[in-house]
Amino acid sequence: xxxxxxxxxxxxxxxxxxxxxxxxxxxxxxxxxxxxxxxxxxxxxxxxxxxxxxxxxxxxxxxxxxxxxxxxxxxxxxxxxxxxxxxxxxxxxxxxxxxxxxxxxxxxxxxxxxxxxxxxxxxxxxxxxxxxxxxxxxxxxxxxxxxxxxxxxxxxxxxxxxxxxxxxxxxxxxxxxxxxxxxxxxxxxxxxxxxxxxxxxxxxxxxxxxxxxxxxxxxxxxxxxxxxxxxxxxxxxxxxxxxxxxxxxxxxxxxxxxxxxxxxxxx
Amino acid sequence: xxxxxxxxxxxxxxxxxxxxxxxxxxxxxxxxxxxxxxxxxxxxxxxxxxxxxxxxxxxxxxxxxxxxxxxxxxxxxxxxxxxxxxxxxxxxxxxxxxxxxxxxxxxxxxxxxxxxxxxxxxxxxxxxxxxxxxxxxxxxxxxxxxxxxxxxxxxxxxxxxxxxxxxxxxxxxxxxxxxxxxxxxxxxxxxxxxxxxxxxxxxxxxxxxxxxxxxxxxxxxxxxxxxxxxxxxxxxxxxxxxxxxxxxxxxxxxxxxxxxxx
Amino acid sequence: xxxxxxxxxxxxxxxxxxxxxxxxxxxxxxxxxxxxxxxxxxxxxxxxxxxxxxxxxxxxxxxxxxxxxxxxxxxxxxxxxxxxxxxxxxxxxxxxxxxxxxxxxxxxxxxxxxxxxxxxxxxxxxxxxxxxxxxxxxxxxxxxxxxxxxxxxxxxxxxxxxxxxxxxxxxxxxxxxxxxxxxxxxxxxxxxxxxxxxxxxxxxxxxxxxxxxxxxxxxxxxxxxxxxxxxxxxxxxxxxxxxxxxxxxxxxxxxxxxxxxxxxxxxxxxxxxxxxxxxxxxxxxxxxxxxxxxxxxxxxxxxxxxxxxxxxxxxxxxxxxxxxxxxxxxxxxxxxxxxxxxxxxxxxxxxxxxxxxxxx
Numbered sequence: 001x002x003x004x005x006x007x008x009x010x011x012x013x014x015x016x017x018x019x020x021x022x023x024x025x026x027x028x029x030x031x032x033x034x035x036x037x038x039x040x041x042x043x044x045x046x047x048x049x050x051x052x053x054x055x056x057x058x059x060x061x062x063x064x065x066x067x068x069x070x071x072x073x074x075x076x077x078x079x080x081x082x083x084x085x086x087x088x089x090x091x092x093x094x095x096x097x098x099x100x101x102x103x104x105x106x107x108x109x110x111x112x113x114x115x116x117x118x119x120x121x122x123x124x125x126x127x128x129x130x131x132x133x134x135x136x137x138x139x140x141x142x143x144x145x146x147x148x149x150x151x152x153x154x155x156x157x158x159x160x161x162x163x164x165x166x167x168x169x170x171x172x173x174x175x176x177x178x179x180x181x182x183x184x185x186x187x188x189x190x191x192x193x194x195x196x197x198x199x200x201x202x203x204x205x206x207x208x209x210x211x212x213x214x215x216x217x218x219x220x221x222x223x224x225x226x227x228x229x230x231x232x233x234x235x236x237x238x239x240x241x242x243x244x245x246x247x248x249x250x251x252x253x254x255x256x257x258x259x260x261x262x263x264x265x266x267x
Numbered sequence: 268x269x270x271x272x273x274x275x276x277x278x279x280x281x282x283x284x285x286x287x288x289x290x291x292x293x294x295x296x297x298x299x300x301x302x303x304x305x306x307x308x309x310x311x312x313x314x315x316x317x318x319x320x321x322x323x324x325x326x327x328x329x330x331x332x333x334x335x336x337x338x339x340x341x342x343x344x345x346x347x348x349x350x351x352x353x354x355x356x357x358x359x360x361x362x363x364x365x366x367x368x369x370x371x372x373x374x375x376x377x378x379x380x381x382x383x384x385x386x387x388x389x390x391x392x393x394x395x396x397x398x399x400x401x402x403x404x405x406x407x408x409x410x411x412x413x414x415x416x417x418x419x420x421x422x423x424x425x426x427x428x429x430x431x432x433x434x435x436x437x438x439x440x441x442x443x444x445x446x447x448x449x450x451x452x453x454x455x456x457x458x459x460x461x462x463x464x465x466x467x468x469x470x471x472x473x474x475x476x477x478x479x480x481x482x483x484x485x486x487x488x489x490x491x492x493x494x495x496x497x498x499x500x501x502x503x504x505x506x507x508x509x510x511x512x513x514x515x516x517x518x519x520x521x522x523x524x525x526x527x528x529x
Numbered sequence: 530x531x532x533x534x535x536x537x538x539x540x541x542x543x544x545x546x547x548x549x550x551x552x553x554x555x556x557x558x559x560x561x562x563x564x565x566x567x568x569x570x571x572x573x574x575x576x577x578x579x580x581x582x583x584x585x586x587x588x589x590x591x592x593x594x595x596x597x598x599x600x601x602x603x604x605x606x607x608x609x610x611x612x613x614x615x616x617x618x619x620x621x622x623x624x625x626x627x628x629x630x631x632x633x634x635x636x637x638x639x640x641x642x643x644x645x646x647x648x649x650x651x652x653x654x655x656x657x658x659x660x661x662x663x664x665x666x667x668x669x670x671x672x673x674x675x676x677x678x679x680x681x682x683x684x685x686x687x688x689x690x691x692x693x694x695x696x697x698x699x700x701x702x703x704x705x706x707x708x709x710x711x712x713x714x715x716x717x718x719x720x721x722x723x724x725x726x727x728x729x730x731x732x733x734x735x736x737x738x739x740x741x742x743x744x745x746x747x748x749x750x751x752x753x754x755x756x757x758x759x760x761x762x763x764x765x766x767x768x769x770x771x772x773x774x775x776x777x778x779x780x781x782x783x784x785x786x787x788x789x790x791x792x793x794x795x796x797x798x799x800x801x802x803x804x805x806x807x808x809x810x811x812x813x814x815x816x817x818x819x820x821x822x823x824x825x826x827x828x829x830x831x832x833x834x835x836x837x838x839x840x841x842x843x844x845x846x847x848x849x850x851x852x853x854x855x856x857x858x859x860x861x862x863x864x865x866x867x868x869x870x871x872x873x874x875x876x877x878x879x880x881x882x883x884x885x886x887x888x889x
Contacts, residue, residue: 009352016349020371023382039385039760086275107509109465109482112502116289118610139285151417151450185419189412196372211569212594220375222574222597235374475748491602492880
């Protein structure tokens with residue numbers, strides 16, 4: 001019975017993965033397409049890779065996408081965590097109100113947030129460019145981080161930090177040694193979502209960036225008129241890079257562990 | 268303990284500038300006439316009257332809400348088991364699965380949707396089905412992540428206690444696991460439903476653009492028509508409706524919680 | 530494989546160090562000549578030849594900040610937000626609007642001798658009769674692309690845009706999701722000017738579109754139409770001539786027709802905003818784009834009709850890249866063809882009606 005169940009769960013997860021990776025596989029295959037078509041495979045070629053690497057705008061947009069996504073993720077995760085913890089200890093009315101406002105950027109169509117931010121920067125006389133783009137990304141990432149952390153804070157035993165304080169821990173220790181480890185899964189998924197949102201954002205980026213600073217999405221959308229399989233090549237490279245990182249991060253500790261065990265046995 | 272509440276204050280300043288101020292500008296637009304300069308603002312309710320005067324606009328909003336709702340329900344039904352099974356995996360495999368689910372989202376949404384368009388071209392399915400495939404594909408990772416997060420680090424002793432008290436697996440799940448993971452489900456609903464209402468790119472690309480959705484409408488009024496006032500009014504109406512529906516969802520959640528405690 | 534890595538490293542270096550290869554650089558100090566050394570260019574996505582930008586940078590020892598947009602209105606909104614650029618490439622009606630709103634500065638024609646290279650058909654169009662503010666970049670028509678095997682050419686040729694109301698082709702039609710292009714078809718099919726403000730004519734065109742929606746149940750698409758026609762997903766579509774040229778070169782079954790009742794003649798042209806920081810270099814850039822070499826690279830990469838008459842000739846001459854492709858060369862001097870005029874009021878009326886058509 002138990003075996004059957006684990007078989008079912010494995011099968012289900014396999015189906016989920018197949019669903020997730022079917023379009024990715026499609027993108028990878030068409031990045032090797034001989035022609036420009038995105039739906040008819042005419043033959044194998046590497047031309048889109050060459051074109052991609054030779055295309056300065058693409059290379060620059062990769063750079064900005066990564067830099068913005070990394071900084072925005074780090075900042076919004078830290079700020080979001082702090083704010084979420086503060087929020088969980090606030091009065092109910094403050095909490096409800098803040099959460100509602102927090103939901104605004106998620107609820108409004110991106111174009112509304114984008115125009116709102118653009119108007120804000122214009123009326124404050126701030127020139128749009130790298131900084132405004134980064135600020136905008138941080139702004140729309142934080143709510144996602146908080147939303148991921150709040151459930152964990154709700155699940156946490158509220159007496160836990162209190163007990164730590166009673167036992168003589170400083171508030172800082174209670175925070176870092178008790179609360180943060182307890183809500184870690186929420187922080188991690190919040191950071192993941194923040195990175196994803198920043199990496200993939202188009203509308204807000206478009207209206208808050210300045211001349212010469214583009215991310216991958218701006219590039220992709222602006223050419224969606226004459227979409228170019230170089231983007232498939234780029235996507236393939238992103239997939240490959242992430243996969244390599246994943247393997248390194250996950251497999252190396254496993255190998256080390258095995259070696260350790262072997263050594264122990266030898267001892 | 269209250270000292271932790273102070274950690275919120277800097278963020279309150281931040282949202283006042285980065286979220287509230289832009290939102291106020293939009294609200295200002297919604298309540299003013301077009302072509303006003305800041306000095307000669309003329310307040311009006313015309314934009315709202317216009318929305319409700321023609322059945323077409325409420326219809327568009329209703330259709331968008333419906334699509335978002337169906338998408339959210341499918342995401343819960345398919346996402347919950349996935350999150351549950353992932354949470355049951357051992358150590359390392361868990362984080363690998365989580366990353367594997369996040370990874371496809373790092374490929375541009377437009378690229379992924381174009382890929383689905385190409386794939387589904389080969390299957391004789393209705394355009395409605397295509398739209399939901401695209402929508403669920405785009406949003407379900409958020410649902411899975413949120414539910415998974417609430418399922419991990421769940422107090423295992425509660426589960427053991429339930430079993431000790433003679434509850435079978437199904438009872439344990441329904442009475443203990445499910446209620447405990449509800450905050451995650453609610454977060455998931457927020458993350459899926461809110462953006463889904465205003466999304467229009469996926470329905471447009473996969474559904475053959477046969478119908479207008481509210482995100483499309485707002486974008487149109489903001490960009491191609493340049494009528495920011497009406498666009499702002501539409502998004503304000505939408506925001507209010509969504510806020511009400513989210514409020515109801517939360518209320519239901521609180522009531523349920525009261526029940527399980529009792 | 531090694532080449533890729535080199536290319537990749539090169540690309541990354543461009544990002545961090547600006548400049549790869551570096552050979553052939555001139556020793557001119559752009560600060561001295563133009564008063565600045567970076568040029569902010571704002572153009573359509575995928576609208577420039579592979580080496581056009583880098584060659585200009587090398588030749589003039591400057592850096593180009595290149596940004597892209599996907600619609601005229603997007604670009605306009607961005608300008609409202611205070612972004613400053615030196616060269617823009619909007620379409621006809623948008624240029625007219627920007628001239629009206631004093632957003633452009635006149636070109637310095639003494640710096641642009643290559644204006645002499647402009648093809649006759651694209652010179653002095655109604656939005657800027659003396660090309661005071663704008664130098665055409667690409668131009669073209671809007672035409673019908675259809676599948677010869679499934680659609681009777683006689684139907685298309687005799688009915689023109691009215692073939693979109695032919696029930697025979699129900700479910701096999703793409704229509705461009707834009708009030709501007711759709712109403713253009715309707716007005717032209719009814720024999721009116723596409724810039725009409727006459728209310729009865731607008732109502733008639735609206736009825737025409739409702740009728741089309743009912744009779745052929747079209748798929749409303751934007752630029753997916755290009756890939757859709759290449760793969761032969763549908764049989765009839767109304768597309769820009771440059772895209773038609775590409776579709777025809779990829780799919781032999783497709784044919785092209787310019788309706789006899791007239792259609793839209795459009796042009797995207799280079800302009801310099803009034804608030805440009807580097808107008809001198811902008812004029813130099815415009816002159817450079819109009820050279821035969823740069824124009825050829827642009828037209829060959831993008832597939833749209835060049836504004837440069839020599840390139841136009843070379844592309845369509847026997848042995849040229851678009852030899853025998855009927856969609857490449859625009860139709861010139863046909864009285865019934867029109868250029869869009871800017872009209873805010875009309876645009877809003879049409880936008881509302883178009884939403885109703887799609888929702889009917």
